Amino acid sequence: MTTGTLPHHISRQFDHELEDVRSKVMAMGGLVEQQLFNALSALTENDMELVDVVIGREVEVNSYEVMIDLECTRILARRQPAASDLRLVMAITKTITDLERIGDEAEKVAKMALDLAEKQAPRPYYVGINTMGIHVMNMLHGALDAFTRVDSKAALEVAGREPESDEQYVAILRQLITYMIEDPRNITAALDAVWTARALERVGDHARNICEYVIYFVEGKDVRHISLEQIEKEIKTE
Amino acid sequence: MTTGTLPHHISRQFDHELEDVRSKVMAMGGLVEQQLFNALSALTENDMELVDVVIGREVEVNSYEVMIDLECTRILARRQPAASDLRLVMAITKTITDLERIGDEAEKVAKMALDLAEKQAPRPYYVGINTMGIHVMNMLHGALDAFTRVDSKAALEVAGREPESDEQYVAILRQLITYMIEDPRNITAALDAVWTARALERVGDHARNICEYVIYFVEGKDVRHISLEQIEKEIKTE
Numbered sequence: 001m002t003t004g005t006l007p008h009h010i011s012r013q014f015d016h017e018l019e020d021v022r023s024k025v026m027a028m029g030g031l032v033e034q035q036l037f038n039a040l041s042a043l044t045e046n047d048m049e050l051v052d053v054v055i056g057r058e059v060e061v062n063s064y065e066v067m068i069d070l071e072c073t074r075i076l077a078r079r080q081p082a083a084s085d086l087r088l089v090m091a092i093t094k095t096i097t098d099l100e101r102i103g104d105e106a107e108k109v110a111k112m113a114l115d116l117a118e119k120q121a122p123r124p125y126y127v128g129i130n131t132m133g134i135h136v137m138n139m140l141h142g143a144l145d146a147f148t149r150v151d152s153k154a155a156l157e158v159a160g161r162e163p164e165s166d167e168q169y170v171a172i173l174r175q176l177i178t179y180m181i182e183d184p185r186n187i188t189a190a191l192d193a194v195w196t197a198r199a200l201e202r203v204g205d206h207a208r209n210i211c212e213y214v215i216y217f218v219e220g221k222d223v224r225h226i227s228l229e230q231i232e233k234e235i236k237t238e
Numbered sequence: 239m240t241t242g243t244l245p246h247h248i249s250r251q252f253d254h255e256l257e258d259v260r261s262k263v264m265a266m267g268g269l270v271e272q273q274l275f276n277a278l279s280a281l282t283e284n285d286m287e288l289v290d291v292v293i294g295r296e297v298e299v300n301s302y303e304v305m306i307d308l309e310c311t312r313i314l315a316r317r318q319p320a321a322s323d324l325r326l327v328m329a330i331t332k333t334i335t336d337l338e339r340i341g342d343e344a345e346k347v348a349k350m351a352l353d354l355a356e357k358q359a360p361r362p363y364y365v366g367i368n369t370m371g372i373h374v375m376n377m378l379h380g381a382l383d384a385f386t387r388v389d390s391k392a393a394l395e396v397a398g399r400e401p402e403s404d405e406q407y408v409a410i411l412r413q414l415i416t417y418m419i420e421d422p423r424n425i426t427a428a429l430d431a432v433w434t435a436r437a438l439e440r441v442g443d444h445a446r447n448i449c450e451y452v453i454y455f456v457e458g459k460d461v462r463h464i465s466l467e468q469i470e471k472e473i474k475t476e
Binding site for chain 1: 297300301303304307308311314315318320321324325328331332335415418419422425426429432460462463
């Protein structure tokens with residue numbers, strides 16, 4: 001199976017529990033997407049109210065992580081899942097760690113928006129960051145969509161977009177270094193922009209991790225630490 | 239229980255399996271400590287052979303993560319552990335993710351050692367980094383020791399050292415910015431030193447995460463996202 005629906009169980013209660021935890025992951029994912037979107041909007045539109053929104057909602061992201069992990073542990077203890085059910089639960093406990101870290105990165109971006117506004121950083125600093133932000137937001141959306149649709153092919157496709165975010169990061173870094181060299185008074189503001197780009201690059205990494213968990217759950221194969229080409233082969237040899 | 243030994247089971251085979259996976263985590267931890275030590279030595283002693291050692295052994299760290307996760311999933315499927323056994327397995331699957339990331343950070347530090355050597359970065363760049371490196375290495379060692387000894391009080395003590403690594407990072411960053419402003423030709427080398435400090439700060443975060451998993455396993459309480467003072471209360475109210 002590369003895409004599909006979840007298996008059904010004799011116990012409808014168990015079906016219900018798995019569906020419930022899955023839907024909580026989706027809700028957490030939706031919140032994290034919103035956090036990232038608001039953080040980037042705060043940056044590009046110089047909207048300081050959005051900074052407060054992101055910082056204020058960070059605690060909700062954390063609560064989701066704790067709550068979902070607790071639910072996963074309860075399912076493991078009570079239902080003693082096997083095969084793909086067990087992989088789903090394990091994939092979820094890993095996924096939420098990455099979602100929570102994306103939430104952290106979104107908060108960092110929001111705080112940088114505040115710093116950059118205070119330092120009145122020149123607008124050109126943001127150009128590449130905005131493009132990169134859209135790229136990693138799309139990656140996150142794609143990863144969550146692959147999770148929702150139980151689609152390992154889609155997950156592979158999204159994972160394949162990660163190198164582009166690395167390239168974008170390197171390009172932004174180069175550009176920002178030229179600003180720093182040009183005028184040392186720009187250094188601290190340019191560094192804030194560097195942190196922002198770095199945070200977004202991390203978001204790309206976490207989105208790729210989520211894709212790898214989706215592939216693990218669907219295909220039953222651990223595809224961490226192997227190249228995209230190898231992952232493709234792993235999926236095809238099913 | 240705040241310290242103690244692991245419970246024994248009627249099935250000696252199960253005891254054996256849990257002990258085996260625990261000892262693999264310790265072996266992985268030992269390797270990651272060694273990687274970090276070598277990466278820092280490469281940096282401070284300008285030893286480029288150690289850079290190769292660290293990069294070469296990164297694959298071993300990754301293999302441990304995949305192998306231990308597989309073993310944990312097998313234990314969950316076959317043994318259907320409950321209570322503290324289940325918490326141990328869950329704590330292990332989280333711990334190894336952080337250990338693997340520390341391995342990644344060690345590799346980054348090693349690569350930066352190479353970059354800094356090529357750029358002939360001035361020695362003062364390393365001063366704070368060396369001290370910070372020792373601090374986070376001690377944190378990692380303490381976290382692994384708390385894991386081995388099943389000691390939540392020790393874990394709390396180690397987690398309490400994390401803010402210091404944040405402070406060290408901020409101090410190093412400030413110092414490096416002054417070098418950048420002084421002479422823009424220093425900017426790229428100083429930035430490499432910044433990445434190194436940042437990597438070490440992440441090591442401190444991961445070590446704290448490991449401590450939180452030890453507390454979760456021993457105390458049965460999820461202490462992520464709460465302050466050190468609250469964690470202390472959680473442990474005392476046992």
